[in-house]
Amino acid sequence: MKTRAYLVAGILTIACAALRPLPAGEAGKVAIKATSDYLDFLDNGELVGRYHIGPTVPKPYFWPLNAPGGIPVTRAWPMEKAGPGGSTDHPHQKSAWFCHGDVIPEGIELTEKVRGVKGVDFWSEAKGHGRIVCTSVGTPMAGKGHASVVTKNEWRTAGGKKILDETRVLRLYDLGKARLLVFDIDLLASVAPVTFGDTKEGAMGVRVNDVIRAETVQNKKRVDGSGRIENAEGKVGERDKKGPVCWGQLSAWCDYSGQVGGKEVGITVFDDPKNPYPACWHVRGYGLMAANPFGRDRSFPALKGKSELVRLVHGQHLRLRYGILLHAGNATEGHVAEAYQRFVKLRAAE
Secondary structure (H helix, E strand, O other), rough: OOHHHHHHHHHHHHHHHOOOOOOOOOOOOOEEEOOOOOOEEEOOOEEEEEEOOOOOOOOOOEEEEOOOOOOOEOOOOOOOOOOOOOOOOOOOOOOEEEEEEEEEEEEEOOOOOOOOOOOEEEOOOOOOOEEEEEEEEOEEEEEOOOOEEEEEEEOOOOOOOOOOOEEEEEEEEEEOOOOOOOEEEEEEEOOEEEHHHHHHHHEEEEEEEEHHHEEEEEEEEEEEOEEEEEOOOEEEEEEEEEOOOOOOOOOOOEEEEEEEEEEHHHEEEEEEEOOOOOOOOOOOEOOEEEEEOOOOOOOEEEEEEEOEEEEEOOEEEEEEEEEEEEEOOOOOOOHHHHHHHHHHHHHHHO
């Protein structure tokens, strides 16, 4: 009955948000429009991203995500049929999302699990995976050049038991020649102590448009693609002959760029410097880019010798903040470094 009450309250809240006019000060170009199944993030009437929260999704996700001009920078499969030469791997990598692949609740019996995962797997969609369920959506708020909305999620086992509560505030900023989405995440160990396991499968992830992958497969062989991976230190590529370059390293941000329909565009994930656990980058040439604050030395070479896991005691909060920048050009042409500084400074006003 409690779960049903949450869902009913969530649907009513969403419906009211969709019908109620935005507060005074909406004069800016940015807006968020809500329905029972998704939220549309708009800039001057153009769709920046659609945030899916319906009852059938394994976890909330953004798709599509568009660079200025309506250019899609993330993969459309499996939401749409893959085109010629399109990839059909990793069906759980749906455009853009936040989760973790091994969340271990203490004192809660797990009757269904994913093989090789000690706790609950929110990353994959294999049999026994957990679900992140959106239970309510607040009234979207808007001002000139920005908009925000507060959402509530429950992280549940495959059997439906809640192990975490989450408040996720989503913000959209018009930065002129780029758009910035901000994820302000507050995880609460409301049920029991929770440990985040050492796995590379996490956490703030995107799967880029196939045409800007840094590598593709031809005749069962990996070959260079047209896309470019670059981090805040100016390192380029997933790895080279000597080993990892951007993959598994610490960095303030990581960018993926390339040509879509003849236009150079890119997508960047920002890691807030005040996050209590800095992210290592699970970034792959096949198109995945994810900031992971929970993996340790078993997962990432940059954390050699650091094995202490992130653990929340019962009642403890963990706040994390990430950004997704949608821009024209590559990291240099798109002024990603400057946009990162704006992302950092915006925190004070949020």
